[in-house]
Structures are given as structure tokens and as C-alpha cells.
Amino acid sequence: MRARLVLALGFAAGIAAAAGGWLYAGREPAQRSAAELMDILMWNREPVGGPFTLIDHDSMPRSDADFRGRLMLIYFGFTYCSDVCPTDLQSIAGAMDKLGPAAESVQPLFITVDPEKDRPEQLKDYVRLFHPRLVGLTGEPRQIRKLTSAYKVYYAQTQPSKPTDRGIDHTGYMYLMGRDGRYLGFFPPGTSADRMVEIIQPQLAALSAR
Ligand code: NI
Numbered sequence: 001m002r003a004r005l006v007l008a009l010g011f012a013a014g015i016a017a018a019a020g021g022w023l024y025a026g027r028e029p030a031q032r033s034a035a036e037l038m039d040i041l042m043w044n045r046e047p048v049g050g051p052f053t054l055i056d057h058d059s060m061p062r063s064d065a066d067f068r069g070r071l072m073l074i075y076f077g078f079t080y081c082s083d084v085c086p087t088d089l090q091s092i093a094g095a096m097d098k099l100g101p102a103a104e105s106v107q108p109l110f111i112t113v114d115p116e117k118d119r120p121e122q123l124k125d126y127v128r129l130f131h132p133r134l135v136g137l138t139g140e141p142r143q144i145r146k147l148t149s150a151y152k153v154y155y156a157q158t159q160p161s162k163p164t165d166r167g168i169d170h171t172g173y174m175y176l177m178g179r180d181g182r183y184l185g186f187f188p189p190g191t192s193a194d195r196m197v198e199i200i201q202p203q204l205a206a207l208s209a210r
Contacts, residue, residue, distance in 0.1 A: 048183040049074075049175060050150035054111070054143060057123035057136035064181050070107045071184075071203060072177040073196075076153045077170060078114040079126040084172040084189045092174065093131035094193030095200065102204050103133065111137045113155040113170055115144045151175060176200070 053063040064072070073092060077085035089110065096103045110127055112118035115138045118126075123136030138144075148155065155170035172189035176199070184203065187196060 048150070048152060048186075049177055049181070050147070051181075052137075052139075052143070052147050054137040054139040054147075055120060057120050057127055059120045062135070062137060067107045067109075068181060069179055070105050071179060071200065072175075072181070073106055073108045073200075074111060074151070074175040074177060075109070075172075076111050076113050076148060076151065076155070077172065078112050078168055079118050079122050080114075081168070081170075083167075088172055088174060088189055088191070089130045089134070091191060091193045091196065093134065095196035096131050096133055098193055098197045099200065099204075102201070105204055106200060108134045109137055110134055111144070111147065113144060113148060113153070114168055115139055115141050176203070178203075 051064050053061060056062045073095075075085075075088060075092060077089070079085075092108050096106065096108060099106060108131065110123070110130075112123065118136075118138050120136070120138060123138055127134040127136040139147075153171055153173070155168050158167045158169055160167065174187040174191065174196075176184045176186065178184050185199075187199070
């Protein structure tokens with residue numbers, strides 16, 4: 001892992017820890033009750049996230065309001081990333097499969113941090129590799145900057161020795177947003193599909209019990 005990426009992750013972890021909603025604390029998941037998991041999710045909320053209007057992988061405008069009534073599972077990355085993006089998107093896809101029919105109430109979103117390169121066509125080819133329900137979003141650079149700032153996502157161009165090696169270091173948190181679009185918490189990079197399901201299922205149960 002590059003030093004700059006480590007720094008970035010540390011920076012984001014600091015913000016995230018301060019914000020609460022840490023979904024992956026040290027103890028083994030099996031030791032936590034559903035009530036404890038809810039406490040972790042709901043405790044000490046911070047304003048993370050915000051409204052957006054972007055373009056999806058079919059070049060259609062999409063806003064956060066389109067996904068009300070479902071949980072949103074949001075990941076920021078870029079399509080030519082060879083680092084953490086593919087692994088975490090596979091976990092998201094795995095969680096969707098494991099949720100079965102309940103996955104209908106979850107909307108996974110992949111939002112690019114390189115909107116100049118990741119146009120709808122690139123996104124379409126890319127999201128297909130992972131899951132049919134995954135929606136890719138892009139937009140104007142200023143829109144992406146505003147949104148990443150609202151989600152406290154850090155990203156920066158790397159300074160490669162060859163221009164063809166250009167890449168982007170970025171934080172790889174997966175954000176879980178509620179049915180009302182508000183922040184519930186996040187999964188850090190490397191979270192397994194099983195762990196996501198464990199957190200998401202009580203959220204869905206709470207929704208259907210209302
Ligand atoms: Ni990546």
C-alpha cells in the first residue's frame with residue numbers, strides 16, 4: 001500500500017471514528033446482539049452525505065430522491081482502479097445475493113471520483129461485471145467534488161513516473177444510508193459480504209416492522 005494511501009486512510013478513519021457509526025468494531029460479529037448492532041448504527045450520528053443529482057450508466061439523470069424507500073449502499077471509486085474497488089464491489093455484490101429477495105430494498109450505487117474518464121459507457125461496462133442491480137453514477141467534476149466532500153471521501157491523483165500509470169488514491173468506505181436518505185453508518189474497506197448482510201438485515205427488519 002502506498003504511503004499516501006495509508007495517510008489518506010488514516011485521515012478518513014479519524015473523521016469516521018469522530019463521526020461515530022463505526023460498523024466494524026474490534027469484537028467478533030457473532031458476539032453482538034441485533035440490539036447492539038442497532039445502537040452502533042444509530043449512535044452519535046453526524047451529518048454525512050447529502051442530496052445529489054448525477055447521471056447514471058444509461059445517461060439518465062438520477063437523484064438521491066429516486067431511491068427513497070430503499071437503503072442505499074454507496075461506494076466511491078473509479079473504473080480503472082486495480083486496488084480496492086474491485087474487491088469491495090464484489091463484497092457488495094455478494095451481500096446483495098445473500099440478502100435474497102430482501103435485496104430489492106437495497107440500492108447499491110457506485111459513484112466515480114474520476115468523472116472525466118468515467119463516462120456513462122465506461123460505467124455501464126464496469127458495473128455489469130459485478131451485479132445487475134449496481135447503478136453507476138457520474139457527473140460534472142464540481143458535482144462530484146461537492147458530493148465527495150459531503151461524504152468525507154478523500155481522493156487525489158497519484159504522481160506516477162509514467163503518465164500512463166495515472167491513478168487515484170481514494171478512501172474505500174461503503175456508506176449505508178437509510179430509507180429516508182439519511183446516514184446510518186459505513187463499512188470500511190475489506191468488509192465481507194457476510195458482515196454487510198449481518199448489519200443490513202436488522203435494518204430491513206426494522207423497516208418492515210414499522
Ligand atoms: Ni479503488
